[in-house]
Amino acid sequence: xxxxxxxxxxxxxxxxxxxxxxxxxxxxxxxxxxxxxxxxxxxxxxxxxxxxxxxxxxxxxxxxxxxxxxxxxxxxxxxxxxxxxxxxxxxxxxxxxxxxxxxxxxxxxxxxxxxxxxxxxxxxxxxxxxxxxxxxxxxxxxxxxxxxxxxxxxxxxxxxxxxxxxxxxxxxxxxxxxxxxxxxxxxxxxxxxxxxxxxxxxxxxxxxxxxxxxxxxxxxxxxxxxxxxxxxxxxxxxxxxxxxxxxxxxxxxxxxxxxxxxxxxxxxxxxxxxxxxxxxxxxxxxxxxxxxxxxxxxxxxxxxxxxxxxxxxxxxxxxxxxxxxxxxxxxxxxxxxx
Amino acid sequence: xxxxxxxxxxxxxxxxxxxxxxxxxxxxxxxxxxxxxxxxxxxxxxxxxxxxxxxxxxxxxxxxxxxxxxxxxxxxxxxxxxxxxxxxxxxxxxxxxxxxxxxxxxxxxxxxxxxxxxxxxxxxxxxxxxxxxxxxxxxxxxxxxxxxxxxxxxxxxxxxxxxxxxxxxxxxxxxxxxxxxxxxxxxxxxxxxxxxxxxxxxxxxxxxxxxxxxxxxxxxxxxxxxxxxxxxxxxxxxxxxxxxxxxxxxxxxxxxxxxxxxxxxxxxxxxxxxxxxxxxxxxxxxxxxxxxxxxxxxxxxxxxxxxxxxxxxxxxxxxxxxxxxxxxxxxxxxxxxx
DNA sequence: TTAAGGAGAGAAAACCTTTTCTCACGCGAT
DNA sequence: ATCGCGTGAGAAAAGGTTTTCTCTCCTTAA
Numbered sequence: 001x002x003x004x005x006x007x008x009x010x011x012x013x014x015x016x017x018x019x020x021x022x023x024x025x026x027x028x029x030x031x032x033x034x035x036x037x038x039x040x041x042x043x044x045x046x047x048x049x050x051x052x053x054x055x056x057x058x059x060x061x062x063x064x065x066x067x068x069x070x071x072x073x074x075x076x077x078x079x080x081x082x083x084x085x086x087x088x089x090x091x092x093x094x095x096x097x098x099x100x101x102x103x104x105x106x107x108x109x110x111x112x113x114x115x116x117x118x119x120x121x122x123x124x125x126x127x128x129x130x131x132x133x134x135x136x137x138x139x140x141x142x143x144x145x146x147x148x149x150x151x152x153x154x155x156x157x158x159x160x161x162x163x164x165x166x167x168x169x170x171x172x173x174x175x176x177x178x179x180x181x182x183x184x185x186x187x188x189x190x191x192x193x194x195x196x197x198x199x200x201x202x203x204x205x206x207x208x209x210x211x212x213x214x215x216x217x218x219x220x221x222x223x224x225x226x227x228x229x230x231x232x233x234x235x236x237x238x239x240x241x242x243x244x245x246x247x248x249x250x251x252x253x254x255x256x257x258x259x260x261x262x263x264x265x266x267x268x269x270x271x272x273x274x275x276x277x278x279x280x281x282x283x284x285x286x287x288x289x290x291x292x293x294x295x296x297x298x299x300x301x302x303x304x305x306x307x308x309x310x311x312x313x314x315x316x317x318x319x320x321x322x323x324x325x326x327x328x329x330x331x332x333x334x335x336x337x338x
Numbered sequence: 339x340x341x342x343x344x345x346x347x348x349x350x351x352x353x354x355x356x357x358x359x360x361x362x363x364x365x366x367x368x369x370x371x372x373x374x375x376x377x378x379x380x381x382x383x384x385x386x387x388x389x390x391x392x393x394x395x396x397x398x399x400x401x402x403x404x405x406x407x408x409x410x411x412x413x414x415x416x417x418x419x420x421x422x423x424x425x426x427x428x429x430x431x432x433x434x435x436x437x438x439x440x441x442x443x444x445x446x447x448x449x450x451x452x453x454x455x456x457x458x459x460x461x462x463x464x465x466x467x468x469x470x471x472x473x474x475x476x477x478x479x480x481x482x483x484x485x486x487x488x489x490x491x492x493x494x495x496x497x498x499x500x501x502x503x504x505x506x507x508x509x510x511x512x513x514x515x516x517x518x519x520x521x522x523x524x525x526x527x528x529x530x531x532x533x534x535x536x537x538x539x540x541x542x543x544x545x546x547x548x549x550x551x552x553x554x555x556x557x558x559x560x561x562x563x564x565x566x567x568x569x570x571x572x573x574x575x576x577x578x579x580x581x582x583x584x585x586x587x588x589x590x591x592x593x594x595x596x597x598x599x600x601x602x603x604x605x606x607x608x609x610x611x612x613x614x615x616x617x618x619x620x621x622x623x624x625x626x627x628x629x630x631x632x633x634x635x636x637x638x639x640x641x642x643x644x645x646x647x648x649x650x651x652x653x654x655x656x657x658x659x660x661x662x663x664x665x666x667x668x669x670x671x672x673x674x675x676x
Numbered sequence: 677t678t679a680a681g682g683a684g685a686g687a688a689a690a691c692c693t694t695t696t697c698t699c700a701c702g703c704g705a706t
Numbered sequence: 707a708t709c710g711c712g713t714g715a716g717a718a719a720a721g722g723t724t725t726t727c728t729c730t731c732c733t734t735a736a
Contacts, residue, residue: 022687221620348691370695401693
């Protein structure tokens with residue numbers, strides 16, 4: 001049913017082929033208006049046969065809905081926005097909505113250009129996403145003529161913001177360690193100026209108590225390695241579990257422990273954060289890790305911006321999505337519900 | 339200069355405000371038609387003042403150009419399409435073109451849906467991208483009404499395909515090792531059924547000679563680790579350099595060497611492939627690695643599809659873009675040109 | 677038999693922009 | 707004085723849909 005010419009088939013062609021007027025054709029295809037059941041069926045059948053697909057530009061011009069949204073991110077290479085994007089795309093494709101990807105590094109001018117390009121193209125809404133929860137994108141989205149949803153980046157005053165519940169995730173991890181019988185749980189994590197770091201740390205503190213100081217550092221293997229070095233260099237009792245601020249740190253921790261002949265998980269349990277498959281699953285032993293559910297976050301962001309675009313109300317504020325614990329072999333025990 | 343009402347400002351508003359007709363306004367703004375210089379300036383000034391931006395949908399309806407292209411990928415989480423995407427976006431934003439990101443896992447139905455959605459939205463062209471050069475996307479793009487460019491995935495018969503020159507990249511790496519005085523260079527790499535693997539291996543063979551067998555395995559740290567184990571378990575002379583099929587394998591190799599007390603780069607040089615920052619830069623010591631220039635590839639793909647969309651001819655066939663060697667500390671020596 | 681009403685379908689406007697065509701006017705040349 | 711022409715600017719069509727309005731029949735009830 002391809003059309004041999006290069007010209008796209010329009011509703012005019014459908015109408016002509018079916019021997020009806022354009023308006024009747026349109027109403028038939030959209031299940032609107034009044035007409036004989038037979039006519040409606042015939043139009044639909046013929047439309048299918050000649051491969052008619054409505055021109056979204058024309059439709060959008062009239063309906064003020066382009067079935068298009070923009071995804072703005074400054075996390076070009078990062079592992080955070082990637083699953084978020086996948087989630088957004090997945091949630092919206094069912095609704096016929098396509099996603100403009102706009103990678104603005106940290107360049108305000110570039111951001112501005114992208115936003116304007118999106119508005120020119122009449123996007124129905126914008127999702128702003130980033131690489132950390134407590135930083136803004138370098139572009140002001142607060143007074144746009146379209147709805148904006150923030151996902152994994154800080155939003156403005158009365159905006160809708162979606163984030164993972166890091167405190168709950170941290171609690172999940174530490175409680176799991178406690179349940180396994182660990183009593184001396186250390187926490188090696190990233191820079192203290194990250195909001196997530198502070199949130200995870202205080203949840204850790206709540207559950208694990210004051211037995212070990214929180215160790216702040218950088219988001220790198222080397223820091224995990226080094227921190228273990230300094231803990232084991234000190235005199236006194238050693239931890240029987242280490243809760244790490246991310247998987248890379250955990251990886252460094254595991255390496256450092258192994259170098260000392262300490263067995264994982266028999267002597268020390270290790271838990272990571274992020275559940276970054278490529279690291280967590282390939283560490284020896286594979287890492288138990290907290291998954292922030294970023295894909296789910298993306299899906300939620302997509303549905304939310306869609307709701308706003310359709311005029312359905314959405315309560316503004318910060319919405320936290322739960323994390324889950326992915327159990328592998330680095331801390332013993334078999335399932336988080338056992 | 340915001341407009342207080344929610345209504346978007348159209349060229350009607352500009353015309354009214356400037357006291358001219360719509361056609362005159364349009365011609366003034368597009369620098370077409372004939373009119374007094376003063377009129378033209380006044381229209382432009384007023385358009386700027388009231389914040390007029392032309393509606394791309396309406397423009398596209400008429401011009402048959404939507405200034406929109408689609409990027410199809412099945413590498414949702416992968417590290418390959420990510421830089422490709424960044425390159426595409428970067429190249430096209432200057433031309434006012436926005437990019438639809440379509441993540442089709444490996445699902446033909448999903449692919450079909452996305453392609454149809456893109457065509458409905460009148461994309462000017464499509465870039466297909468994947469996670470390996472010798473696999474097709476699970477969707478047929480061979481007879482679409484818009485131009486298609488393949489980047490880092492296999493294209494169809496008479497298509498334009500962009501890929502990295504893996505043979506040249508491998509040669510670069512091995513020649514570098516030779517220049518450093520290494521004579522017994524091993525090659526530990528991925529599965530032999532990857533085209534890139536075979537290509538890299540034969541380039542390796544050309545330069546390094548027949549002194550060590552190529553060791554095929556899987557794309558994982560564990561394989562690098564294991565391969566070193568088996569090499570060092572064998573009797574006979576040991577390699578003084580190892581060229582790895584990717585950075586993860588290299589990472590496993592480095593770990594295994596260190597466990598044996600072998601110094602890097604003093605005793606053995608190691609080179610990786612992919613230059614995956616997050617792995618290469620954080621291995622101890624940081625890995626020298628071959629960079630496939632994926633961002634450049636993306637940029638090139640963007641410009642190519644744009645050229646096709648504008649009717650400028652592009653020679654079909656496979657175009658290989660050069661790799662470059664990123665020198666870090668894992669093989670000694672300081673710069674690839676020294 | 678006629679008026680009312682409903683069913684089926686088409687005409688036309690609207691969305692916003694670009695482009696082609698037409699028109700009016702003034703000036704220089706005949 | 708008239709013709710032609712160049713200049714400045716507006717009218718209208720086009721692009722593909724959707725939607726409202728209108729029109730024509732036909733049926734049914736009075």
